Amino acid sequence: xxxxxxxxxxxxxxxxxxxxxxxxxxxxxxxxxxxxxxxxxxxxxxxxxxxxxxxxxxxxxxxxxxxxxxxxxxxxxxxxxxxxxxxxxxxxxxxxxxxxxxxxxxxxxxxxxxxxxxxxxxxxxxxxxxxxxxxxxxxxxxxxxxxxxxxxxxxxxxxxxxxxxxxxxxxxxxxxxxxxxxxxxxxxxxxxxxxxxxxxxxxxxxxxxxxxxxxxxxxxxxxxxxxxxxxxxxxxxxxxxxxxxxxxxxxxxxxxxxxxxxxxxxxxxxxxxxxxxxxxxxxxxxxxxxxxxxxxxxxxxxxxxxxxxxxxxxxxxxxxxxxxxxxxxxxxxxxx
Amino acid sequence: xxxxxxxxxxxxxxxxxxxxxxxxxxxxxxxxxxxxxxxxxxxxxxxxxxxxxxxxxxxxxxxxxxxxxxxxxxxxxxxxxxxxxxxxxxxxxxxxxxxxxxxxxxxxxxxxxxxxxxxxxxxxxxxxxxxxxxxxxxxxxxxxxxxxxxxxxxxxxxxxxxxxxxxxxxxxxxxxxxxxxxxxxxxxxxxxxxxxxxxxxxxxxxxxxxxxxxxxxxxxxxxxxxxxxxxxxxxxxxxxxxxxxxxxxxxxxxxxxxxxxxxxxxxxxxxxxxxxxxxxxxxxxxxxxxxxxxxxxxxxxxxxxxxxxxxxxxxxxxxxxxxxxxxxxxxxxxxx
Numbered sequence: 001x002x003x004x005x006x007x008x009x010x011x012x013x014x015x016x017x018x019x020x021x022x023x024x025x026x027x028x029x030x031x032x033x034x035x036x037x038x039x040x041x042x043x044x045x046x047x048x049x050x051x052x053x054x055x056x057x058x059x060x061x062x063x064x065x066x067x068x069x070x071x072x073x074x075x076x077x078x079x080x081x082x083x084x085x086x087x088x089x090x091x092x093x094x095x096x097x098x099x100x101x102x103x104x105x106x107x108x109x110x111x112x113x114x115x116x117x118x119x120x121x122x123x124x125x126x127x128x129x130x131x132x133x134x135x136x137x138x139x140x141x142x143x144x145x146x147x148x149x150x151x152x153x154x155x156x157x158x159x160x161x162x163x164x165x166x167x168x169x170x171x172x173x174x175x176x177x178x179x180x181x182x183x184x185x186x187x188x189x190x191x192x193x194x195x196x197x198x199x200x201x202x203x204x205x206x207x208x209x210x211x212x213x214x215x216x217x218x219x220x221x222x223x224x225x226x227x228x229x230x231x232x233x234x235x236x237x238x239x240x241x242x243x244x245x246x247x248x249x250x251x252x253x254x255x256x257x258x259x260x261x262x263x264x265x266x267x268x269x270x271x272x273x274x275x276x277x278x279x280x281x282x283x284x285x286x287x288x289x290x291x292x293x294x295x296x297x298x299x300x301x302x303x304x305x306x307x308x309x310x311x312x313x314x315x316x317x318x319x320x321x322x323x324x325x326x327x328x329x330x331x332x333x334x335x336x
Numbered sequence: 337x338x339x340x341x342x343x344x345x346x347x348x349x350x351x352x353x354x355x356x357x358x359x360x361x362x363x364x365x366x367x368x369x370x371x372x373x374x375x376x377x378x379x380x381x382x383x384x385x386x387x388x389x390x391x392x393x394x395x396x397x398x399x400x401x402x403x404x405x406x407x408x409x410x411x412x413x414x415x416x417x418x419x420x421x422x423x424x425x426x427x428x429x430x431x432x433x434x435x436x437x438x439x440x441x442x443x444x445x446x447x448x449x450x451x452x453x454x455x456x457x458x459x460x461x462x463x464x465x466x467x468x469x470x471x472x473x474x475x476x477x478x479x480x481x482x483x484x485x486x487x488x489x490x491x492x493x494x495x496x497x498x499x500x501x502x503x504x505x506x507x508x509x510x511x512x513x514x515x516x517x518x519x520x521x522x523x524x525x526x527x528x529x530x531x532x533x534x535x536x537x538x539x540x541x542x543x544x545x546x547x548x549x550x551x552x553x554x555x556x557x558x559x560x561x562x563x564x565x566x567x568x569x570x571x572x573x574x575x576x577x578x579x580x581x582x583x584x585x586x587x588x589x590x591x592x593x594x595x596x597x598x599x600x601x602x603x604x605x606x607x608x609x610x611x612x613x614x615x616x617x618x619x620x621x622x623x624x625x626x627x628x629x630x631x632x633x634x635x636x637x638x639x640x641x642x643x644x645x646x647x648x649x650x651x652x653x654x655x656x657x658x659x660x661x662x663x664x665x666x667x668x669x670x671x672x
Binding site: 099103123124147148149151152155179180193194195196197198199200201202204301316317318 | 439459488534
């Protein structure tokens with residue numbers, strides 16, 4: 001948890017009573033003026049915090065709305081979300097909305113955010129549970145200069161940025177499940193749906209859609225074994241605009257590196273967080289099943305699986321199931 | 337030239353006068369009743385041919401319009417063009433129109449045909465010269481069950497179907513230039529623009545757009561060295577609906593085989609027609625240049641190039657330039 005999150009937690013704990021600036025400063029080990037700066041920042045992000053020279057600070061309202069101005073202000077990006085930000089109360093699917101924009105020429109960095117999705121989509125025609133105001137449902141338009149067969153690189157960046165965002169919030173036991181789910185203690189907390197529009201020679205646009213289960217208090221029975229939320233794992237409610245901002249900031253940073261050809265650090269960090277490296281898996285792809293030990297992830301996002309016979313298979317897409325017993329990374333099938 | 341084309345040529349040569357059924361039958365070495373059947377077929381395809389028991393046949397009008405009923409009638413397909421056929425007098429680009437339909441759920445086999453394109457597109461942002469009523473400008477919606485990295489298979493089918501259509505018309509010196517141009521005596525007579533909409537796991541739709549220079553009498557100066565038309569090469573004007581029908585029939589046949597996993601014959605025929613096999617080429621792809629001898633085409637449509645050092649490079653996309661001197665298959669850069 002960073003300082004600003006800590007301050008917010010302290011104010012929240014006071015449950016509508018005033019907290020003195022001295023108290024806050026002591027507890028976060030900062031000066032009173034530094035506390036003041038953080039409070040200003042929290043206000044920018046949508047918190048109603050009263051201040052009084054004598055009484056200190058009072059959290060009167062902690063709205064958690066995803067509106068364009070708040071998102072833009074919370075962002076520390078250069079491009080992502082700095083131009084077109086479309087915030088919708090409800091939409092069929094943020095990916096579908098973002099695709100329409102992309103086809104009409106929307107520039108890289110265009111965002112579509114919704115408070116709920118009526119037909120939230122996951123991979124392979126699965127649905128994504130999108131309860132009103134509980135999660136972050138966002139899609140971003142990218143226009144990478146990639147060949148079509150290099151498109152698999154992008155979901156790698158997206159899952160890494162998500163996982164590192166959660167780690168940055170102080171959440172433990174975060175792992176990535178190839179190709180692009182993020183798990184907390186083996187349960188799915190976020191998923192990614194990447195769509196591509198391309199000619200054979202070059203990618204025209206990519207849409208990275210992300211669903212993050214943030215403050216979801218409970219899942220429908222069918223998802224209870226496989227899905228979780230940041231709230232359920234940590235006991236804290238989170239500002240969704242802050243999470244969105246952190247995710248986009250991380251994503252943009254790695255995306256810029258990747259465009260410059262700096263892939264080593266991204267892949268290394270991804271592998272560190274991936275629950276799959278070195279594990280024995282069964283891969284279901286294009287109707288074929290293969291088994292083996294995961295040996296590597298290549299820079300195009302394909303999993304390199306060594307079969308028992310010693311041969312290597314390059315798996316570009318599909319679902320994996322773990323065959324070995326392991327304390328982390330349950331199969332996490334189904335989804336939030 | 338097949339029998340029907342021969343009959344049409346004979347009627348055309350008569351320049352508005354009657355030709356006896358006996359004459360026609362002798363010249364095409366068929367019975368009078370077989371001639372009659374062909375005439376009925378030509379009528380179905382839009383030719384106005386009068387018939388009289390005493391005088392024989394008279395070609396009064398030879399319209400060459402691409403209208404839905406005529407196209408549907410000319411087709412010998414099971415699916416392609418049998419459902420939705422959209423015929424437009426002019427459109428920005430048939431691919432763009434077909435994509436809109438695909439995104440709204442148009443089924444496999446949906447066709448978009450236009451008499452002219454105002455912004456006809458070629459590969460890599462190039463334009464496609466689309467003079468009114470001179471060419472076939474058509475896009476078909478496919479929904480193959482492919483992984484994204486298998487999408488390269490489809491243009492192989494499309495270029496093969498085009499080349500074999502021209503050969504079937506009796507045209508000589510047809511070759512395929514990888515990835516997907518069709519050349520006559522080294523000049524581009526047809527080109528293919530394939531677009532994909534996909535998730536990382538599976539192709540949602542593919543649009544195969546084709547431009548065929550059929551009756552184009554002359555090209556603008558900038559294209560004169562590189563483009564040609566069926567008319568310019570053969571001296572004959574062709575029915576565009578017939579060419580379209582033959583192309584779609586061939587394409588559908590090979591596509592069905594391919595879906596069943598029968599790839600050998602398609603690849604073998606492609607390689608036979610490809611001007612690139614065994615030739616020394618320079619490949620420009622993703623800003624990198626590599627040189628070598630073309631050794632093979634793999635089933636995903638990638639060219640296998642062996643470099644001088646002996647290493648093999650798999651080229652999925654790009655432009656090739658021939659480095660050796662060869663009587664067939666000039667570079668054919670630019671295009672109609």
